[in-house]
Amino acid sequence: MQYLIKRQHTDKHNLNFYQSIVMPVKQFFLKIFLPFVLLLFCSNAFAQDYQKITTRIDSLVNIGLPKSALAEVGKMDQLARIHKNTAMQVKATIYRMTFQSYLEENSLVVIIDTLRSDIKNSVFPVKPVLQSILANMYFQYYLQNRWQFSQRTHLVSPYDDFMLWDLQTIFNQISHQYDLSLQDEKLLQATPVDILDGVLAGNKNNRYLRPTLYDLLLHRALDFFLADESSTIKPKQPFKLNNPDFFSDASNFAQLKITTTDTASTIYKGLKYLQQGTRFHLQKPNEEALADLDIRRLEFLRYKSTANNRDALYLSALQRIITNVKNKPISTDAIYLQGKYYQQRDSLVTAIQFFKSATKAFPESVGGINSFVAIRQIEERSLSAVVEQVYSPDKPLLARINYHNLTGARVFIYKLSSSQNDQINGYEKNYYNNNLYKPADILKFFDKLSPVQQMELKLPNPMDYRTHGAEFKINALTAGNYGILIKNTDNDTTLMHFGRFNVSHLAYASRVNADGHIQFTVTDRETGIPLHGVSIYVNGLRKKNGNKYGESEQIAETGTTNDEGSFITQKVEGGGFSVELRLKNDVLKQ
Numbered sequence: 001m002q003y004l005i006k007r008q009h010t011d012k013h014n015l016n017f018y019q020s021i022v023m024p025v026k027q028f029f030l031k032i033f034l035p036f037v038l039l040l041f042c043s044n045a046f047a048q049d050y051q052k053i054t055t056r057i058d059s060l061v062n063i064g065l066p067k068s069a070l071a072e073v074g075k076m077d078q079l080a081r082i083h084k085n086t087a088m089q090v091k092a093t094i095y096r097m098t099f100q101s102y103l104e105e106n107s108l109v110v111i112i113d114t115l116r117s118d119i120k121n122s123v124f125p126v127k128p129v130l131q132s133i134l135a136n137m138y139f140q141y142y143l144q145n146r147w148q149f150s151q152r153t154h155l156v157s158p159y160d161d162f163m164l165w166d167l168q169t170i171f172n173q174i175s176h177q178y179d180l181s182l183q184d185e186k187l188l189q190a191t192p193v194d195i196l197d198g199v200l201a202g203n204k205n206n207r208y209l210r211p212t213l214y215d216l217l218l219h220r221a222l223d224f225f226l227a228d229e230s231s232t233i234k235p236k237q238p239f240k241l242n243n244p245d246f247f248s249d250a251s252n253f254a255q256l257k258i259t260t261t262d263t264a265s266t267i268y269k270g271l272k273y274l275q276q277g278t279r280f281h282l283q284k285p286n287e288e289a290l291a292d293l294d295i296r297r298l299e300f301l302r303y304k305s306t307a308n309n310r311d312a313l314y315l316s317a318l319q320r321i322i323t324n325v326k327n328k329p330i331s332t333d334a335i336y337l338q339g340k341y342y343q344q345r346d347s348l349v350t351a352i353q354f355f356k357s358a359t360k361a362f363p364e365s366v367g368g369i370n371s372f373v374a375i376r377q378i379e380e381r382s383l384s385a386v387v388e389q390v391y392s393p394d395k396p397l398l399a400r401i402n403y404h405n406l407t408g409a410r411v412f413i414y415k416l417s418s419s420q421n422d423q424i425n426g427y428e429k430n431y432y433n434n435n436l437y438k439p440a441d442i443l444k445f446f447d448k449l450s451p452v453q454q455m456e457l458k459l460p461n462p463m464d465y466r467t468h469g470a471e472f473k474i475n476a477l478t479a480g481n482y483g484i485l486i487k488n489t490d491n492d493t494t495l496m497h498f499g500r501f502n503v504s505h506l507a508y509a510s511r512v513n514a515d516g517h518i519q520f521t522v523t524d525r526e527t528g529i530p531l532h533g534v535s536i537y538v539n540g541l542r543k544k545n546g547n548k549y550g551e552s553e554q555i556a557e558t559g560t561t562n563d564e565g566s567f568i569t570q571k572v573e574g575g576g577f578s579v580e581l582r583l584k585n586d587v588l589k590q
Helices: 026-040 048-062 066-083 086-103 107-120 126-144 146-150 167-181 185-189 204-209 213-225 250-255 266-283 287-304 310-324 331-344 348-361 366-379 418-434 439-447
Strands: 382-386 397-404 408-416 453-458 467-474 480-488 496-503 506-512 517-524 535-543 552-560 566-583 586-589
Touching (some): 048 066, 066 086, 086 107, 086 126, 126 146, 126 167, 146 167, 167 266, 185 213, 204 287, 213 266, 213 287, 250 266, 250 287, 266 287, 287 310, 287 331, 310 331, 331 348, 331 366, 382 480, 382 496, 397 408, 408 418, 418 439, 418 480, 439 480, 453 467, 480 586, 506 566, 517 535, 552 566
Antiparallel strands (some): 382 397, 397 467, 408 453, 408 480, 535 552, 535 566, 566 586
16 A cells, blocks of 8 residues: 655655555466565564464465465454454455465456455454555556446446446446545544554655554545546536646645536545645644645646646745745655756756755755755766768768767777678677677777777867757768767766768669569769669568468578669568678678
8 A cells, every 4th residue: 555655766755555456467466466465574563473373374375375375364364353453454355365366266356355345344444444455456457457448338327347347437436435445534533554553564764744544545545536547537517627726825725615516526536635634734733744745736736737827836835835844854855846847847957956955955855865866867977979871981071979967078980890890790789689798898899999080079068967969070081881989088988879880982772663672773972873883782581482471581692783773683572681782892781
């Protein structure tokens, strides 16, 4: 169960309740459920009786006996009910869902039915937690089957089988279960979240942002009500988020009268729940929990509000939160969002000022850690180059370097023999097929060669943290294969770019004729005059003789261009091919 919202890059702030997500495939449980189960049962906070049971469950899981483990889960559930141990009852339920996924042919139906039964037989505080889990299971099932739901006609009397529900029904049921999970508002608000200790996972130091069971279940419900998915259904007069007062401070927002004819709108209900949570934390002051709830509201409104001055309202509201809780770690969450706003608008100098402010104020806070990551990203250095595939010989060449946070670079041009070119092809083949070679391999290769040209580029850097580009000249080269290596001036091997290009008088065009064979026309690259007597080697495909299924085989052929610079293959047919052109010492491979 999600404990804190996921606006952070770091997971330090995310205290996860065991994932209550069920999908109609066993692979989901193998990859998601079981690892969490094993993690949660590493706690040594259980009573001795529970420890004995969990030890047996662990042992049975490790040797692949889910049926036997399920029997032990039944014992745990029975013991937890006797002791009224909320955490163990919830854990037993989640365990049961996991093992049923292994044992039942139609596991999702069985899991849902069992969970419904558990809800009927449970009382507070277990019941609202299970209702929240059921709502989330329905939502996750919808997410996995969006298309099927969207194609179904709404029925006034829907099927009992949730797999046959239409879009309106599944959303109604999800909303209903979340409503049920929050209906005992006062009891939930009076129940510390630590009642689920042993089920909650993550950093306990951050639980102050979800101090009560109400807070935990509220934020889980908001995950649905404020989600993009929940607005899929479009009524004739949908609820509109055009009121600028939605951005107001907590006190004013809590008392704001929100009206609409679209009372079934999940976004409308989400705002109403935000108001309810805000009123709770205003009455029982918890500055940081309140600020965290306000930040969630503002993040939602930033992207969904249709108010004319949305951005200004958003930034002003964030600043208000920062002022109110400036001496609290939660303030850095708002500062981080300010920086993120400007970062997304490419105002990186402004953005980094906000990020540095957050890291200075509370470096170990979530906002501080996220800001530190953002600073690293903005200040990261990079370089790359753009060269044409083929240049004309004996003329200056133009290339381009793209760079980020650099002031200089070194450029090296190497002429490559045919064997050296093939060696680099081998490096690249290993890279694309097996991801084997590293930049050091290329550097080691070129260390053995002498460059035919080298230069040092001074790059303008306005210190705006943006990516910039500059063109540079390469002096005229003779025909041949070439490699270009660009390195940072401090020889950082992680900052390099390698590319290859050809220098040749030769150029060609190709087309597939009606009979499937390929016609090549070879010309002078500068003048366009057709070239006679150019040797050509083509490697490609042709259909196997008599093969009615159109299977092809690899084949090669050679020839020479005629007076019109033309050559038509007799064996190789249309499709992928490679070609090599040769005229005296001028060779072009493509």
